[in-house]
Amino acid sequence: MPGKREQNREQNRQALIGAVLDSVAEKGISETSVSEIIQRAGLSRGMIHLHFGGKDKLVQAAAHHSSEEYYDGLEALLQTAGDSPQERVEMIVRGDLSERVLNRRNVSIWYAFRGEARNRKAVAEYSDTRDGRLRGMIHNAFSRIVREAGTPDATGAARDATHGTLALLEGMWTDFLLHPDQFDREEASRVIFRFLAAMFPTHFSLKGAIPPKQARAR
Amino acid sequence: MPGKREQNREQNRQALIGAVLDSVAEKGISETSVSEIIQRAGLSRGMIHLHFGGKDKLVQAAAHHSSEEYYDGLEALLQTAGDSPQERVEMIVRGDLSERVLNRRNVSIWYAFRGEARNRKAVAEYSDTRDGRLRGMIHNAFSRIVREAGTPDATGAARDATHGTLALLEGMWTDFLLHPDQFDREEASRVIFRFLAAMFPTHFSLKGAIPPKQARAR
DNA sequence: CAAGAAAATGGACAAACGTCCATTTTTACT
DNA sequence: AGTAAAAATGGACGTTTGTCCATTTTCTTG
CATH class of the missing domain: 1.10.357.10 (Tetracycline Repressor, domain 2)
Known part of the structure; x- marks a missing residue:
């Protein structure tokens, strides 16, 4: 079994990726900022760096x-x-x-x-x-x-x-x-x-x- | 004949458009900033606002x-x-x-x-x-x-x-x-x-x- | 249930962004 | 040559950007 910890972790990763894709689809890449992403995902600013090591890496993961x-x-x-x-x-x-x-x-x-x-x-x-x-x-x-x-x-x-x-x-x-x-x-x-x-x-x-x-x- | 004034004016407008296209081709839209454009065009910061009324309008003109x-x-x-x-x-x-x-x-x-x-x-x-x-x-x-x-x-x-x-x-x-x-x-x-x-x-x-x-x- | 580890937070930070305008330079006309 | 208008300059400005970390919260384990 995954454990609640790992489960949440993965869920938040997916939420970030989903937020990027939603934003890219709606607003385009140039308007997909960190603020936009975390707002859509309902998470805090630091999560991007924590889970993906930076915005670029996250975008790459989303692609x-x-x-x-x-x-x-x-x-x-x-x-x-x-x-x-x-x-x-x-x-x-x-x-x-x-x-x-x-x-x-x-x-x-x-x-x-x-x-x-x-x-x-x-x-x-x-x-x-x-x-x-x-x-x-x-x-x-x-x-x-x-x-x-x-x-x-x-x-x-x-x-x-x-x-x-x-x-x-x-x-x-x-x-x-x-x-x-x-x-x-x-x-x-x-x-x-x-x-x-x-x-x-x-x-x-x-x-x-x-x-x-x-x-x-x- | 166009007059040297109008001639320069048009020349600079074209320089800006050309700079945008060069930058977009080389670096992509997201990295095409005002600084990048004016550096390529060899002109001053204010020209974009003067001739096109803003960066977005310039990009549009370039397209x-x-x-x-x-x-x-x-x-x-x-x-x-x-x-x-x-x-x-x-x-x-x-x-x-x-x-x-x-x-x-x-x-x-x-x-x-x-x-x-x-x-x-x-x-x-x-x-x-x-x-x-x-x-x-x-x-x-x-x-x-x-x-x-x-x-x-x-x-x-x-x-x-x-x-x-x-x-x-x-x-x-x-x-x-x-x-x-x-x-x-x-x-x-x-x-x-x-x-x-x-x-x-x-x-x-x-x-x-x-x-x-x-x-x-x- | 306590202690430790992992995950999550949100604000501080410097850098970069686009806009705008007071000033200087260039051109056209008398 | 002198003057008014137009064009061009470049720095100041307020925002917004992405990164990072000290702190807090949440979960796991002994």
Whole structure:
């Protein structure tokens, strides 16, 4: 058992990290000060230095936490996917565009950290490993698809399809960042599958990508 | 003629804007202070208040300037493109990925502002109008392509192709931000054209994406 | 239950921030 | 050349920043 002491300790650490993420999401990095953080966390000034050794380290820990959370969510979703590569790709795309992953809070946080990534190497690394793991999952799936489809230059085709899919997802996130109100998840995934269907007609079909319930035109 | 007075005035305004952009590119927004700016510009403290009425306004002006610069560069490039829609798309894609537009400085600046865009509405607007103009240019081209190709549901197809192409470009920029050393412009545009070729086989060919002689078929 | 250790507090502190303005310097006009 | 206006200077100002530590509170252990 953890013991009440250790329990409180961890709880306060988490409260600080949560406060940073809330503040970054709402006010941005530049307005996330020590005062802002401790006020949100309802804790005292000294806690940041005590638990993390300084504000920068805390922010770094928060970035790490956020990154882990994102990937864990996506991986959990992927567990529920079938074995076929197209199912896995579809699950990743839909997962990456789902409310749970792609929402105002996450997007604000993600882009805020990215904007400062150039200067905070530690932050940039998490951003990297996240993308690295995601890339591996997608590349795996496309390797199999390409092999099954007998596409010429299989290696290059799989790499390009992976590259393109990741870029498309990235672009959709940016869309959401800039126009959260107008953003349409269905449209975003339809666009991606339209590209994929054109590239691998035997594995992806446009209609299959659209939930049967909803008609196309609007 | 402008007069030496007005000339100096404008020169100093530009020096301040340039200093902001340099600092943002190198150190990030959070480390871009008034002291940093005036030191880079080689001017005195009071100039920021005199010419722009405060630091925030200056930063806003810098964001505007950067945005204009980007679009002007792209538009200039587009002037040299032919009339055919595929040529125009190709020019936009290649232009957006060219050294002149996509370089460390621009990318750092762009993402730094984006990261804070949520809080600085004025900054977000420039980001928006930029994308709006770009979107218009691409959509125009795809509308013609779709019509020529006789794609079913022409309106939706053009919109999706536009959406996807913009997302792809956006994704490539992110690639560059995170891995400027490993980034390969040729690969990036090849990936994009691979997707476009799959979607519009009659207008884009993968080999044709590497400067074609086949162009302008009509 | 007492004693010791760990955790939490909140204020002191220097440094850095952006704003503003009294003063000096530069330019334009008579 | 002399004068008025505009531009530029740089320091003073009040805030706010992040760090750190002497003190108090809370929990654990013997």
